[in-house]
Amino acid sequence: MTDDIPLTSTHEVAIVGAGPIGLELAVCLKQAGVDYIQFDARQIGYTMTWWPRNTNFFSTTERLAIAGVPIPNNHQQRITGEEYLAYLRSVVELFDLRVQSYEPVSALHREREGFTLITQPLSGPRRYSARRVVLAIGDMHFPHRLNIPGEDLPHVSHYFRDPHDYFRRRLLIVGGKNSAVEAALRCWRAGAQVTLSYRRAQLDANRVKHWLLPDFAAQVEAGTIRFLPQTMPVAIDAGGVTLARTDADGQPTTEQFYCPTDFVLLATGFRGDQSLLEQAGVILQGPNRVPVYDPATMETNVPGLYLAGTVAAGIQQRYTLFIENCHEHAGKITQALTGQWPARLGDVAARTYQLSFEQIAAN
Numbered sequence: 001m002t003d004d005i006p007l008t009s010t011h012e013v014a015i016v017g018a019g020p021i022g023l024e025l026a027v028c029l030k031q032a033g034v035d036y037i038q039f040d041a042r043q044i045g046y047t048m049t050w051w052p053r054n055t056n057f058f059s060t061t062e063r064l065a066i067a068g069v070p071i072p073n074n075h076q077q078r079i080t081g082e083e084y085l086a087y088l089r090s091v092v093e094l095f096d097l098r099v100q101s102y103e104p105v106s107a108l109h110r111e112r113e114g115f116t117l118i119t120q121p122l123s124g125p126r127r128y129s130a131r132r133v134v135l136a137i138g139d140m141h142f143p144h145r146l147n148i149p150g151e152d153l154p155h156v157s158h159y160f161r162d163p164h165d166y167f168r169r170r171l172l173i174v175g176g177k178n179s180a181v182e183a184a185l186r187c188w189r190a191g192a193q194v195t196l197s198y199r200r201a202q203l204d205a206n207r208v209k210h211w212l213l214p215d216f217a218a219q220v221e222a223g224t225i226r227f228l229p230q231t232m233p234v235a236i237d238a239g240g241v242t243l244a245r246t247d248a249d250g251q252p253t254t255e256q257f258y259c260p261t262d263f264v265l266l267a268t269g270f271r272g273d274q275s276l277l278e279q280a281g282v283i284l285q286g287p288n289r290v291p292v293y294d295p296a297t298m299e300t301n302v303p304g305l306y307l308a309g310t311v312a313a314g315i316q317q318r319y320t321l322f323i324e325n326c327h328e329h330a331g332k333i334t335q336a337l338t339g340q341w342p343a344r345l346g347d348v349a350a351r352t353y354q355l356s357f358e359q360i361a362a363n
Contacts, residue, residue: 005118005125005126005127006127007127007128007129008126008127008128009037009128009129010128010129010130011035011036011037011128011129011130011131012034012035012036012130012131012132013029013034013035013036013037013130013131013132013133013134013337014036014037014038014039014115014117014128014130014132014133014134015029015036015037015038015039015133015134015136015308016038016039016040016105016108016117016133016134016135016136016137016276017038017039017040017135017136017137017138017308017309017311018038018039018040018043018044018045018099018101018136019044019045019046019047019136019138019309020045020064020066020088020309020323021066021136021308021309021310021323021326021327021329021330022038022040022134022136022308022309023044023066023067023088023091023092023097023099024066024067024327024330024345025134025136025308025329025330025333025334026038026095026097026099027066027067027091027095027097027330027342027344028067028330028331028333028334028342028344028345029334029337030095030097031095031342031343031344032334032337032338032340032342034337034338037098037100037128037130038097038098038099038100039099039100039103039104039105039117039119040099040100040101040102040103040104041102041103041104041105042101042102043101043102044085044088044089044092044099044101045084045085045088047138047140048081048082048084048085049081049085050159050161051081052160052161052162052163052183052186053082053161053162054080054082055080055081055182056077056078056079056080057078057079057080057081057084058078058178058209059078059322059323059324060078061073061078061079063323063324064079064084064323064324066088066091066327066330067091067095067344067345068344068345069087069090069091069094071083071084071087100119100121102121102122103119103120103121103126104119104120104121105117105118105119105276106118106119106120106125107276107279108133108276108279108280109279109280110280110281110302110304110305111129113131114129114130114131114132114304115129115130115131115132115133115280115304115305116128116129117129117130117133131304132304132305132306132337133280133304133305133306134298134305134306134307134308134333135276135277135305135306135307135308135311136307136308136309136311137272137273137276137309137311138272138309138310138311139270139271139272139310139311139313139314139315139316139321140270140271140272140310141270141271141272141273142270142271142272142273143158143159143266143268143269143270143271144158144268144269144270144271145158145268146174146233146266146268148233148234148235148236149235149236149237150235150236150237150241151236151266153236153237153238153264155238155262155263155264156236156263156264156266157263157264157265157266158265158266158267158268158270160179160183160265160267163183163186163187163189163190163192164190165263166187166190166191166192166194166262166263167190167191167192168191168192168193169192169193169262169263170192170193170195170260170261170262170263171187171192171193171194171195171261171262171263171264171265172195172196172197172240172241172259172261172263172264172265173187173194173195173196173197173264173265173267174196174197174198174232174233174264174265174266174267174268175196175198175266175267175268175269176196176198176199176200176203176204176207176208177204177207177208177267177269178207178208178209178212179267179269180196180198180265180267181196181203181208181212181213181216182212183265183267184196184216184219184225185212185215185216185219185225188219188224188225194225194226195225195226195227195228195259195261196225196226196227196228197228197231197232197233197241197243197259198227198228198229198230198231199230199231199232199246199250200229200230200246200250201229201230201248202229203216207318228243228259230245230246230247230250231243231244231245231246232244232246232250232252233264233266234252234256236264239260239261240258240259240260240261241258241259241261241264242256242257242258242259243256243257243258243259244256245257271315272310272311272314272315274289274291274314274315277291277300277311280300280302280305281301281302282300282301282302282305283300283301284314285314286314288313288314288315288316289314289315290312290313290314291307291311291312291314293306293307293312296332297332297333297335297336298312298329298332298333298336299336306333306336307329308326308329308330308333309321309323309326309329310322310323310326312326312329327345328345330342330345331345
């Protein structure tokens with residue numbers, strides 16, 4: 001029973017998640033004098049910590065900047081995940097934000113006058129009370145599993161760490177979007193023998209960045225990267241992968257063949273953990289399980305519970321929300337809670353928020 005856990009503290013607002021948008025909201029609330037507390041299950045910006053080393057953002061710096069703080073660099077180009085983490089640390093230091101890191105929220109319950117949150121730090125469970133809660137938990141908690149034999153073998157991974165790991169080894173990459181194509185190019189240039197398996201007949205130009213696709217096509221034509229379109233893995237063993245031919249809809253057929261390889265990288269995407277949404281009673285709709293919320297305030301169907309960041313898009317099978325088009329969530333929530341749009345977002349809004357999603361996607 002949660003009542004058996006002593007109440008640690010009570011706050012006006014609890015923010016769950018300390019990624020870029022969660023931190024941006026924390027700045028806005030602190031500047032407005034709102035009593036808030038912020039939790040994260042890991043460290044701030046945790047998702048970027050398991051990105052491959054030296055991976056550049058697809059977004060430019062002005063679209064990644066939070067709370068009106070510019071991102072400095074000496075090359076005026078897209079920055080790496082490591083550089084962005086350093087930037088986020090500087091924002092936390094600049095505004096002296098207090099984040100309860102390594103304190104995952106395991107339970108969220110609606111009460112008559114607000115919410116009860118149960119957390120699980122290493123020291124033991126804690127109980128907090130908040131009148132309002134903002135979930136800024138992102139949407140990349142778990143990899144999309146294929147649920148095939150051999151998926152958990154030690155030479156198989158859903159996470160791309162470093163191209164150096166595959167130097168002079170055979171690598172089969174499964175996937176056909178940005179991450180898979182970029183990994184194929186980087187690993188080949190690091191000396192790996194790369195094969196890419198994709199269930200469709202060709203890569204989708206709308207889902208692979210314009211500077212990656214021609215490079216990949218050139219390497220396939222030159223024979224330096226092997227491309228296996230209309231294939232998908234059905235089993236993995238220590239020596240290779242059994243691939244099935246797929247039909248025009250990307251579904252497996254009975255025709256199969258064996259592809260020897262040393263390592264397998266499953267670039268099949270990620271999904272969010274929606275358990276807190278379910279516990280609180282948020283309605284999730286459609287195949288993407290999109291939460292019901294008011295787009296003007298970001299408040300869900302549960303009074304007092306708000307969404308900030310990519311969590312608002314549900315399980316994104318085709319991405320619509322990114323860091324760059326979620327900044328306004330911090331402004332909307334702050335305005336809903338305090339009655340005023342946060343001043344820290346003024347300059348950023350002028351540069352970024354007025355861009356339509358179509359303009360953002362085109363770039």
